Structure formats: structure tokens, C-alpha cells
Amino acid sequence: MKIVAVTACPTGIAHTYMAAEQLEKTAKSLGHQIKVETQGAMGIENELSSAEIRDAEFAIFAVDIDVEQRERFAGKRIVQVAVQDAIKNPKAVFEKLRA
Amino acid sequence: MVHEHRFACPLPNGLHARPASLISELATSFGSDIRLINERTGSSANAKSVLEIVALDVKLGDPCRTTVAGDDANAAQSRLADFIEHEMPGCDEALPEIAPRSEVVLPRTLRRCSARWYPGTVVCPGIARGAVVVVGGVRLPTEIASDAEDAHAEERKLRGAIERVRSSLREKLKTAPSAVESAILRAHVAIAGDVGFAEKALASVAAGASAGRAIVEAAQYFAERMKSAESAYVRERAVDIEDIALQFLESIYGDCVRALDVVLAEAAIVVAENLSPRQLLAFDRRFLKGIVIEHAGVTSHAVILARSFDIPTLTGVADVRARLAAGTQAVVDANLGFVVAEVTPEVDRYHRRELAKGSRRRERLARHAHARASTLDGRALEVAANVSTAQELAPAFERGADAIGLFRTEMLFMDRPAAPSEDEQFEIYSAALRAARGRPVILRTFDIGGDKPVPYLNLPEERNPFLGLRGVRVYRSHQDVFDAQLRAIVRASAFGPVWIMLPMVSSLDEVRWVKSRLAEVRAELDRAKIAHDLALRIGVMIEVPSVAFQIDQFASEVDFFSIGTNDLAQYFLAVDREGESVAELYRTRHPSFLRFLVKIVEDAKRHGKWIGMCGEMTRSPRNLPLLIALGLDEISTAAPEIAALKASIARMSAAQCDELLRAATACRSADEVEALVASFRGRGETQALLDPECVAIEVDSSSKEEAIRDLVDTFFVAGRTDEPELVEDAIWAREAVYSTGLGHGFAIPHCKTDAISANSIGVARLARPIEWGSNDGEPVRCVILLAMRASDKDDAHMRVFSKLARKLMHDEFRERLLAATDCAALASGLAEELGLSADVVR
Numbered sequence: 037m038k039i040v041a042v043t044a045c046p047t048g049i050a051h052t053y054m055a056a057e058q059l060e061k062t063a064k065s066l067g068h069q070i071k072v073e074t075q076g077a078m079g080i081e082n083e084l085s086s087a088e089i090r091d092a093e094f095a096i097f098a099v100d101i102d103v104e105q106r107e108r109f110a111g112k113r114i115v116q117v118a119v120q121d122a123i124k125n126p127k128a129v130f131e132k133l134r135a
Numbered sequence: 136m137v138h139e140h141r142f143a144c145p146l147p148n149g150l151h152a153r154p155a156s157l158i159s160e161l162a163t164s165f166g167s168d169i170r171l172i173n174e175r176t177g178s179s180a181n182a183k184s185v186l187e188i189v190a191l192d193v194k195l196g197d198p199c200r201t202t203v204a205g206d207d208a209n210a211a212q213s214r215l216a217d218f219i220e221h222e223m224p225g226c227d228e229a230l231p232e233i234a235p236r237s238e239v240v241l242p243r244t245l246r247r248c249s250a251r252w253y254p255g256t257v258v259c260p261g262i263a264r265g266a267v268v269v270v271g272g273v274r275l276p277t278e279i280a281s282d283a284e285d286a287h288a289e290e291r292k293l294r295g296a297i298e299r300v301r302s303s304l305r306e307k308l309k310t311a312p313s314a315v316e317s318a319i320l321r322a323h324v325a326i327a328g329d330v331g332f333a334e335k336a337l338a339s340v341a342a343g344a345s346a347g348r349a350i351v352e353a354a355q356y357f358a359e360r361m362k363s364a365e366s367a368y369v370r371e372r373a374v375d376i377e378d379i380a381l382q383f384l385e386s387i388y389g390d391c392v393r394a395l396d397v398v399l400a401e402a403a404i405v406v407a408e409n410l411s412p413r414q415l416l417a418f419d420r421r422f423l424k425g426i427v428i429e430h431a432g433v434t435s436h437a438v439i440l441a442r443s444f445d446i447p448t449l450t451g452v453a454d455v456r457a458r459l460a461a462g463t464q465a466v467v468d469a470n471l472g473f474v475v476a477e478v479t480p481e482v483d484r485y486h487r488r489e490l491a492k493g494s495r496r497r498e499r500l501a502r503h504a505h506a507r508a509s510t511l512d513g514r515a516l517e518v519a520a521n522v523s524t525a526q527e528l529a530p531a532f533e534r535g536a537d538a539i540g541l542f543r544t545e546m547l548f549m550d551r552p553a554a555p556s557e558d559e560q561f562e563i564y565s566a567a568l569r570a571a572r573g574r575p576v577i578l579r580t581f582d583i584g585g586d587k588p589v590p591y592l593n594l595p596e597e598r599n600p601f602l603g604l605r606g607v608r609v610y611r612s613h614q615d616v617f618d619a620q621l622r623a624i625v626r627a628s629a630f631g632p633v634w635i636m637l638p639m640v641s642s643l644d645e646v647r648w649v650k651s652r653l654a655e656v657r658a659e660l661d662r663a664k665i666a667h668d669l670a671l672r673i674g675v676m677i678e679v680p681s682v683a684f685q686i687d688q689f690a691s692e693v694d695f696f697s698i699g700t701n702d703l704a705q706y707f708l709a710v711d712r713e714g715e716s717v718a719e720l721y722r723t724r725h726p727s728f729l730r731f732l733v734k735i736v737e738d739a740k741r742h743g744k745w746i747g748m749c750g751e752m753t754r755s756p757r758n759l760p761l762l763i764a765l766g767l768d769e770i771s772t773a774a775p776e777i778a779a780l781k782a783s784i785a786r787m788s789a790a791q792c793d794e795l796l797r798a799a800t801a802c803r804s805a806d807e808v809e810a811l812v813a814s815f816r817g818r819g820e821t822q823a824l825l826d827p828e829c830v831a832i833e834v835d836s837s838s839k840e841e842a843i844r845d846l847v848d849t850f851f852v853a854g855r856t857d858e859p860e861l862v863e864d865a866i867w868a869r870e871a872v873y874s875t876g877l878g879h880g881f882a883i884p885h886c887k888t889d890a891i892s893a894n895s896i897g898v899a900r901l902a903r904p905i906e907w908g909s910n911d912g913e914p915v916r917c918v919i920l921l922a923m924r925a926s927d928k929d930d931a932h933m934r935v936f937s938k939l940a941r942k943l944m945h946d947e948f949r950e951r952l953l954a955a956t957d958c959a960a961l962a963s964g965l966a967e968e969l970g971l972s973a974d975v976v977r
Contacts, residue, residue: 046869046872047869047886047887049885049887049921049933049940050883050921050939052937053936053937053938054883054940054941054943054944057941057942061944061945074937076937078930078933078934100872123877123944124878124910124911
């Protein structure tokens with residue numbers, strides 16, 4: 037499965053990146069292909085292209101704040117969770133995709 | 136016939152001082168004998184005496200009775216009954232409380248304990264613990280004038296004292312600055328004129344006691360009754376009676392009965408309404424650990440002295456004499472600004488941890504203390520000490536002073552009946568110069584007048600003493616006193632370099648006159664073949680704005696300048712620096728004042744003159760970049776600040792300081808300058824992100840609050856923040872969103888704040904796991920703190936932070952951190968994982 041994701045936390049120092057790491061790690065173990073964009077203190081990194089978004093089946097938002105440039109995901113199937121959830125139990129986040 | 140009226144006390148707080156004084160006022164307006172009886176206790180009072188009424192300890196609901204007998208008994212009876220029924224129930228309003236200063240917040244580690252604490256204003260930082268010793272106004276002398284003259288003479292003394300004290304209290308009442316003080320003063324006027332007290336004392340005198348003995352006995356009689364009262368309010372009033380009695384005694388016997396003989400025998404926290412410099416100097420400083428004062432300006436002499444001695448001191452702690460019980464232990468935190476009245480185990484732990492942190496910080500700063508300070512790009516700035524006595528010089532040099540930038544000689548002239556002799560002064564100045572061992576000492580000739588009156592100079596009372604006769608303006612009319620000082624200084628100059636500095640100069644004539652006196656003194660000494668230094672320098676303190684516009688002309692008359700910021704700012708801004716109502720307007724970081732300073736220093740430099748700065752402005756680390764940018768040769772400050780200032784200078788870039796000053800002088804308001812200065816970074820080079828000094832294992836934190844504080848304190852000790860409380864606040868603000876406990880025994884608290892001076896990583900591996908509110912409910916064993924500056928965009932550092940965050944998601948990384956056997960291994964392991972090279976780690 038091809039998945040895109042965005043992580044963003046209040047200060048953008050730690051949890052944004054911890055969540056990104058968890059999603060990448062878990063996707064790999066589940067055999068998914070994922071690209072995670074971080075919206076942290078350094079701004080947008082690992083930015084998702086419109087083609088990548090278009091080709092993905094799902095978008096995961098692991099965010100505690102608003103996603104920047106959310107319009108890029110218009111019409112996409114989006115699963116949104118708190119950053120904490122992605123860090124604590126990333127597998128459960130992916131299970132939501134099947135539901 | 137005797138009229139009676141019965142009633143039950145309707146007042147929730149009982150018959151306290153306020154209703155009692157109203158009853159006594161009313162009773163006094165009648166000739167009849169009026170008594171008030173508390174039927175619960177059976178005791179009876181003269182209703183004309185506030186003290187006797189209050190001593191009845193009448194509480195809500197107590198059955199009471201008044202009796203009235205005499206010529207105007209009918210009128211008195213009906214007026215009294217009317218008052219009791221209709222007016223008294225409405226007079227229970229408590230005195231207005233002085234609102235606690237909102238910015239003082241108890242540290243999180245103390246919030247859970249129930250100890251009583253009171254906020255105050257920090258005037259000398261530090262933390263101290265000791266037994267409370269209440270000074271001034273509350274210790275009645277036990278040995279007092281027991282040999283009486285004849286009863287008539289003693290009665291005259293007694294009545295005279297009461298009259299003098301009452302009228303002096305009424306005088307004070309006229310100028311009382313606040314409603315609270317007025318209320319207290321009015322209560323004191325009433326006590327001083329209380330018929331019950333006078334009757335009691337007069338009876339003792341008639342029985343053969345001296346006036347002094349009679350006053351002490353009467354005060355003890357009433358104070359004891361109040362101390363045993365059930366109401367705390369009444370108990371606290373005992374202090375007032377003793378205070379008034381002391382004032383009576385002083386009025387008769389002079390200052391010899393004052394509580395000057397307080398002997399400190401163990402670690403003590405001295406608590407006082409106010410202290411005179413003389414009182415402060417009389418304490419045994421081995422035991423004087425902390426000072427808490429109710430009223431005293433930041434620039435009062437007792438406070439200035441306390442700072443020079445580095446005694447943690449708080450002022451503006453309302454009503455503290457009544458709130459801290461003598462003999463009990465208390466902790467003064469003059470870093471955050473509060474005093475704790477009981478030392479619970481939590482308070483004790485807090486005190487010990489803070490002490491340890493303070494000494495770690497001092498130890499680290501000491502590395503800088505004895506080097507000459509210069510910025511990273513090589514701009515030197517001398518850091519000197521301000522002192523008031525010769526004894527302070529040696530400790531000031533130990534603390535790293537390069538010189539003495541201000542020796543306030545007026546302290547030698549105060550609190551004494553006559554001016555010190557030339558020889559006495561010579562001894563003191565030469566002792567100071569010997570202690571300086573060749574380092575320059577700037578002796579400021581006596582600055583008396585204004586707020587520092589001295590009776591033997593007979594200076595007139597002035598409407599506005601700060602604009603009147605003071606400093607150099609006094610010298611012409613007291614040439615004998617001035618000449619004696621000049622001769623003493625010039626003679627002492629044989630022992631080391633002396634710079635004479637003149638206070639309150641506003642015109643060239645004043646300098647020329649002093650120079651002519653100096654020439655004459657030198658000629659006399661030459662004739663008498665007395666040694667003195669021919670290179671002695673003379674300079675002016677710039678504190679009157681008029682000097683600033685004649686620097687070129689002054690430069691041809693003097694050798695140096697030193698800017699006295701306290702008075703210069705108050706005269707420049709037309710703001711009384713101690714005036715509470717205009718405190719907001721007294722801003723030395725005012726753009727106009729900064730421009731003024733720029734002009735002064737530029738002009739002095741253009742004419743090749745040495746220029747320094749003494750005064751409050753040198754104390755705040757926030758001002759330091761501005762002072763560096765001004766291009767001063769020296770700053771002179773309280774000795775305890777020196778090491779920290781030198782360490783800060785060594786970390787700054789003069790070029791960046793210059794930029795800050797340029798921007799600050801372009802600001803439109805002091806608030807804008809404030810914001811600019813607060814976000815100033817000033818580091819010439821990037822400080823290492825990860826410093827092994829901020830990595831520790833076996834850390835003894837017992838709670839989340841302590842762990843965060845411990846980590847922030849390592850930043851503070853390492854000189855990465857001067858405002859650890861702000862860093863803590865920022866971390867807790869983030870923590871409030873959701874816990875940073877990420878599970879697996881790790882927590883990663885973090886913040887973005889400009890209170891940190893360099894992006895920083897701190898690691899604490901804990902001796903005992905603590906609760907953190909983690910994801911997985913597990914307690915935390917390892918805490919990693921990330922602090923990032925809010926106004927910088929340092930992507931390199933941010934990338935390290937994000938890398939660290941990602942790595943924490945991996946078991947192997949966490950295990951490696953938990954397995955490291957010592958701090959060095961932990962720090963180098965972390966550096967390696969994060970790809971920080973050895974030189975980044977340092």
C-alpha cells in the first residue's frame with residue numbers, strides 16, 4: 037500500500053519527528069510504502085509532491101495542530117490521529133486504514 | 136447614678152483596634168467615667184483607652200456591658216448606646232491588605248507543601264536559612280534607668296516623651312505614602328496618646344519608679360495581655376505597643392536604648408521594619424545569613440551595605456515582623472523573592488539543593504573572576520567594585536574586582552555626633568589603599584544632603600532635598616569638614632593610587648574651587664614634608680545632566696569621569712527613583728537615556744578621558760551588552776555580581792553589542808528596548824549544543840518538578856541561562872499540552888525560549904525512577920531536555936534535535952543511553968549517535 041503522512045506537534049522540536057520515525061518504522065515492518073512530511077520548527081521537510089499525494093491510497097495526519105497546505109489533500113482519504121497515538125501505538129494507526 | 140447598657144458583640148473579628156478606637160474617641164468626648172466590661176471574662180476597661188478595650192479580648196457574641204457615671208452621663212449614655220446599636224456593626228472592615236506581588240511565584244517543588252510564605256522584592260540575591268531575629272521596635276530593654284529622680288521630674292520626662300512621640304507620629308502621618316501606612320500610623324498615634332497607658336505609667340512614677348521603668352512596665356502590662364488574647368489580630372498588636380514604648384524611651388534616653396545591642400548567636404535571619412546602616416554594621420556577620428525588611432528602597436544604605444556583604448536580602452515584605460515568629464527557623468529565597476515561615480522537610484530539601492546549586496555556579500564563575508574581562512572580539516572592560524567601608528575591599532578583590540570604582544565615604548560621616556577627624560579618615564583611607572595593593576581606588580568625597588541628612592552639618596530643611604544642598608554644594612559652607620577629608624585623602628595617597636571623585640557637580644566653578652582647595656592642601660603637606668602622591672587624579676561623577684553638555688570643558692579640568700546612573704536617570708527623566716507612584720517611569724533602558732549615555736561616553740572619549748560607570752545600571756546582566764557597546768573603560772558594581780559579569784563579557788561579541796545599542800537607541804519606547812534586550816543573544820560564536828557538563832547520571836531528583844529544575848539548573852550553572860525560572864516556565868507551558876513522557880522510561884521535556892542563551896541539550900539519568908505521566912504509565916529513568924532559542928533559526932541544531940527525537944524511537948539507542956557507565960561515556964555515546972564531532976562536544 038502507498039501511504040503519505042504529515043506529522044506536526046505544538047513546539048515542533050521533538051514529537052513531530054518521533055511520530056514520523058514511528059510511522060516510517062512501522063510501515064516498513066508492515067510492508068507498506070510511506071513518505072512522511074514533517075511540519076516542525078524547521079518548517080516543512082521531506083515535502084510531499086502533488087504526484088506523491090495523488091498516487092497514495094491514504095493520507096495519515098498525526099498532528100496536534102493544523103496541517104499546513106491542507107488543500108493539497110483535497111479528496112484524499114485521510115486518517116487523522118493525535119501525535120501521541122502515532123508514537124504510542126503506530127500499528128493501531130495503520131489498522132484504522134483497513135477499517 | 137450609673138447608666139448601664141448591655142449588648143452582644145456583633146463584630147465577626149471581635150472588638151479590635153478600629154472599633155476600639157472609635158469607642159474611645161466617643162468616650163473621650165465626654166467627662167463621665169465610662170467603662171466597658173466583657174462579661175465572658177469578667178474583666179473591665181476604661182472605655183477611653185483603646186489599649187484597655189482591645190485587651191478585653193471581646194469576640195463575636197461575647198456578652199458586654201457599659202457603665203457610665205458622671206455629670207454628662209445622660210448624653211454620654213444615649214450617644215454610646217446609639218453608636219453600639221447602629222454604627223459599630225458596620226465598622227468591621229479589615230485594613231486593606233498589601234497585594235502580594237503577582238510576579239513572585241513559589242517554585243513548583245514547594246507548591247505542594249503547606250508552609251506559609253510571603254513575597255518580597257529581591258535587593259541582594261542568594262538563599263539563606265536561620266533563626267528569625269526581629270530587630271527594632273520590639274525589644275524592650277530590661278535594664279533601664281532604674282534610679283529615679285524625684286517623682287515630679289520623672290513625671291515631666293514621661294509627659295514630655297509622650298508629647299514628643301505623638302507629635303512626631305502626627306508629622307509622619309502627614310507624609311504617609313499609603314493608606315496602609317496611614318492606618319498603622321493613626322493606630323500608633325492613638326496608642327501613644329492612650330489614657331490607659333498614661334495612667335498606668337504615671338501610677339508607677341508616683342510610686343517611685345523612673346520614667347523609663349514606668350514605660351517598660353506599662354508596655355509589658357498591655358503587651359502581655361494582648362499576647363495572651365485568643366485573637367491573632369490582638370496578639371499581633373503587642374508589637375505596636377512595644378514599638379511605641381521604645382519610641383518613648385528613645386525620646387528620653389536617646390538612641391542608647393535602641394535595639395542596637397541585638398546579639399546574633401546562631402545563623403540568623405534578621406527581620407526588621409527598616410534598618411539603619413549603623414544597625415546593620417553592628418551585627419556579627421558570621422551569623423547574619425539573611426535580611427527581610429518591610430520598607431526600604433533599593434538604594435537605601437542598609438540595602439547597599441547588605442549587597443556589599445552579599446547577604447541575601449528581601450524588602451517590601453508587608454507586615455513581616457508580625458508574621459515571622461522570633462526564634463523559629465525561616466528560609467529566605469532572595470533569588471526568586473520570598474520568605475518561607477516554616478522549615479518543613481520539603482523546604483529544607485529545597486534550601487539545601489538551592490545552596491548546592493549556588494555554590495556550583497559560583498565555583499564555575501570563579502574561573503573568570505580573576506582574569507581581565509574582554510569580549511570574544513577583544514574589547515576590554517574593567518569590572519570594579521562599589522564599597523562603603525574599608526573592610527569591604529579585601530573581600531571585593533577576592534571576588535575578582537579589578538579596582539574600586541566607587542568608595543562612598545559619606546558612610547564615615549553618618550550616624551555620629553560630629554564629623555570624623557582628619558586622622559581618623561587618614562587611617563581608614565590608608566587601610567583601604569593598603570588592601571588595594573596598587574590597584575586604583577576611586578574615593579568619592581562625602582555626598583551628604585538629600586536623602587542622607589547629618590545633624591552636625593546643620594543643613595536647612597528643604598522642600599526637595601534631591602534638588603537642594605548635597606554633595607559638592609555643601610563643601611563651600613563647610614570648608615573645614617571638606618579640607619579635613621581632602622588632607623586625609625592626599626596623605627593616604629602615599630599608600631597607593633587614589634582617584635578623587637566629586638559628587639553632584641553641576642558646574643565648572645565647583646570643580647575649580649575644589650582644585651584650588653586641593654592645591655592648597657598639597658602645598659601645606661609639601662611645607663610640612665608629609666608624603667603624598669603627585670599623580671593623584673581628580674574627576675567628576677556625572678549625575679547632573681548639565682555636566683553632559685560641557686564634557687569638552689570639564690575635560691580640560693579633570694582626569695576622569697564616572698557616570699552615576701541612579702541620580703543621572705532620576706534628574707534626566709524627572710522621576711523620583713524611590714517614588715512608588717512613578718516607579719513605572721524610572722527606566723534606565725529608556726531610548727532617550729541610552730542616547731544620552733552614548734553622547735556622554737563619546738564626548739569623553741573624544742577628549743581622551745577615562746570614563747566609567749557606577750550605579751544600579753551596572754548590576755543587571757541584561758544591561759551588559761549595552762554597557763559594552765557604550766565603550767566605557769570600566770563598570771563598577773556590587774562585589775557579588777563581578778564574577779558573573781566577567782564571565783558574561785567573555786562570551787559576548789562587541790560587534791553584536793554595538794548593533795544592539797544602535798537598534799535600542801532607535802526604539803521609540805522603553806518597552807521596545809526591553810523586548811530587544813530580552814531577545815539579544817550576543818554570543819560571538821555558537822556554544823556547543825551538547826556540553827558534557829550538562830550530562831549527569833545518578834541524579835537525585837525526587838519528582839518531575841525537581842528533575843526539570845535540576846536540568847535547567849545545570850544550564851544555569853553552565854552559564855547558558857541567567858533566567859532559569861523563565862526556562863522552567865516555558866518547559867511547563869509545553870508540558871501542560873501533554874506529558875513529554877514518551878514511554879520506555881524516557882521523557883523529553885523541551886521548550887523554545889530566549890531565556891536560554893544557547894541551544895542546549897541536557898541529560899539526567901535518575902538515581903530513582905519518577906512518575907512523569909508517560910504514555911505507557913511507566914516511571915521515567917532518563918530525562919533529556921531540549922532547550923531552543925525562540926528567535927534564532929539554527930537549522931543545524933534543529934536537525935540534531937530532530938535526529939535525537941527519531942533515535943529515541945529505537946530500542947538500541949535507548950538501551951545505549953541507559954547502559955553508559957559514567958557521565959563521560961553517556962555524553963560521548965550520545966555525541967556519536969547524533970553525529971556531533973568531538974570538538975562540538977568540546
